[in-house]
Amino acid sequence: MISKELSTTLGFAVREAKKRRHEYVCVEHVLYAILNHETGAETIEKCGGSPEQIKEELERFFNEKLTRIDAKEEYVLQQTIGFQRMIQRAINHARSAEKSEVNLGDILASIFQEKDSHAAFYLESEGITRLDVLKYISHTAEPAKKAGPPLGPSQKVFKHADRKTKRQKKKDPLATFTTNLLKKAADKKIDPLIGRTDEMDRLMQILCRRRKNNPILVGDPGVGKTAIAEGLAIQINDKLVPDLLENCELFSLDMGALLAGTKYRGDFEQRLKDVINALESKENALLIIDEIHTVVGAGATTSGSMDASNILKPALSSGDIKCVGTTTYEEYKNHFEKDRAFSRRFEKIEVLEPSIEETSLILNGLKPLYEKHHGLKYTAETIEAAAYLSDKYINDRLLPDKAIDVIDETGAYLRLKGKGKRKTVSPKDIEKIVAKIAKVPVTSVTSTDKANLSSLPKRLLKVIFGQDDAIQTLTTSIKRSRAGLASPDRPIGSFLFMGPTGVGKTEVAKQLAHHMGIEFLRFDMSEYMEKHAVSRLVGAPPGYVGFDQGGILTDSIRKHPHSVLLLDEIEKAHMDLFNILLQVMDYAT
Structure with missing residues (x-):
């Protein structure tokens, strides 16, 4: 023993x-x-x-x-x-x-x-x-x-x-748990920040305050919050900042490294304290915490309330260290705002989605990096097409992130498929990639689909007989919408097919989807005669079982945003369904 x-x-x-x-x-x-x-x-x-x-x-x-x-x-x-x-x-x-x-x-x-x-x-x-x-x-x-x-x-x-x-010397906590952004900026390992002058000026203004000099960048995912925080390192490296910030050292906190391997209680707190003490020992240290909502509750146990945010509070309020955080609106509301004592030590800066014109400027600024990586040339028309088409067809993400992804993936696509034969990216290549990402036919994305739309009535009349007037009205409405004369917030068209059984109402919808090359979604409304059954389409309200699972209709539309939706036998549906359709037909939401 x-x-x-x-x-x-x-x-x-x-x-x-x-x-x-x-x-x-x-x-x-x-x-x-x-x-x-x-x-x-x-x-x-x-x-x-x-x-x-x-x-x-x-x-x-x-x-x-x-x-x-x-x-x-x-x-x-x-x-x-x-x-x-x-x-x-x-x-x-x-x-x-x-x-x-x-x-x-x-x-x-x-x-x-x-x-x-x-x-x-x-x-x-x-x-x-x-x-x-x-x-x-x-x-x-x-x-x-x-x-x-x-x-x-x-x-x-x-x-x-x-x-x-x-004897094993104690490692520098800043070298272990943070990344030196100034060094990355000096080594040209950070992408340049294009535009965002107002946000950057506000950021520097808050950092120059005596107390509570801690800005937090809040915005939707993909609008460029992290790019602004990292862009500060580039501006400090290039001496484009006020005198107070010229000698600042920027460190980005790695929460994963801070938490990794903390077996015993107190390990995490000790690591964080070591980082704070190391920052306080420097005269002009600036800590950047990406996804700062992760520090609320980090390291806490069920038996105590001491977490990373509580350890940071004294240093932040005294102004001994400056901190720049980034988070989304949702996380800011769900996690950050709940800890009022922590959130009051930060000054909120909202980062909004850039316009299509601003996105084009951002893409032009980043263009040399992607041209060098892929060995291709992006024309001005290509850049404009990437900004415009990504904004129009990719609806689940925001600019400039989705536009940057489009030009990056287009370059990768041509590099792999063309095997170095082509050296210039054209707008048609952008259209192909946008169509793949948005799951729509390429013809719907291209601006030259006039031939396809002009021949649509003839093709439908070849397969649907005896409904010439209905098909003509249907195709005319679709052409009008594709020409840009309809409201961009509404569906391309909302049609009520009426008639006796067997005349071809459902078949017209099927053939329309087939000839336009888009998905066909059919829901039999005879299954939604009860009031409670309507919630199956759009999901249960908050507080009910299944709230976080979504609805059958909403999930199908998210999966196939460009489709023909048929609500068959709609006269059998409960009246509550028509109230939902009012909103859908007005704003497509």
Whole structure:
């Protein structure tokens, strides 16, 4: 149960007590023996303590606090209660950890729990904690060193000097848990910031304040919040900032690295405190936290409320460090605003979606980077087409992110398919990629689909007989909408097909979808005669089961945004359905 090295160490402690003529063998004798063992001394050093300093304190304790038995007097060495408790705790700890034997590390950790002992006091005065010892012995994967007799004086001096040279220095927390954005900017590893003059001016204005100089960029995903924060590094590197910010150092916090490997309680808090202390030691440090809502609740346990945001609060309010955060409207409302004490330390800057013209300027600024990467040339018409078509057809994302993705994917598409033959990206290539992303036919995206629309009535009349007037009215309405004369917020067309059974109402909708090359979605309204069944189409209201699962109709439209939707047998549907259709036909939402 007890390891060989521990048995040797305990024997040394007993012999040392007898040698010094002490009546009892106590916890301090065991610590002295541990310090004279190679493994024990190394553990103390790795945890940040000085074995020689502790030994000096123990020598003073032995000489001043413990009485010596006269050499002529016979006595039997006794164990103190503290000594016995220490051994028992170490055995219990080894059993709970399912270890086959008790070793030096378990005894050393047990000493800390003997609060009234001088041994625990000497260890803690060196800045060592029980957690440090437990972390070291659990992370050390080396096999146990062969136990031997305690080292002689000359050996100890040599070994101690050798360990001093190998002592593991504490890593710089900024190098471990943050990224130096100024260095990235100097190495040209950050994409340039195009436009956003108003937002950047507001950002610098807040950073120049004396107190609460912490801006937070809030906006929808993809509008360029992170680009603005990183663009600040470029402006500081290029000396395009006020005097107060010229010597700033920018560090981007890596929350993943901060949380990774935090096995024990207190690890995360210690890492974050180390980062804050390192930032405070610098004169002009600026911390950037992307997705800052992740710090609210980060590192918290079920038994306490201490999380990353509470650790950051004092430093932020005093102005010792400056912080720039980025988050979305939804996350700001759900997480950030709930912690009022944390959110009041930040000044909100709203980042809105740029217009098509501003997006074109952004794409022109980024164009050289993508031309160099793909080995292609983007024309001015290509850039304008990417901004316009992505805004018109890709509705689930925002500019400029979706437009940048379009030109990037178009370059990758031509590079792989063309095998280097073509060197220029044309608007037609942009149309193909937009059609793929938006899941619509290429003919719907192109501006030259006049031939397709002009021949649509003839093609429909070839497959639908006896409904010439209905088809003519239908196709005329579609042409009018494609010409841009209809409201852009409404569906392309809303039609009510009336007539007896078997005249071709459903078939017209099917053939229309087929000849226009888009998806055909059919819902039988006879299944929605009950009031509660209507919620299946658009999803349950908040507070009801299935609220987060969406509706059958809404999910289908999200999956196929360009489609022909047929509500068959609509006269059988519940009246509540018609109220929903009013909104859909007015605003297509």
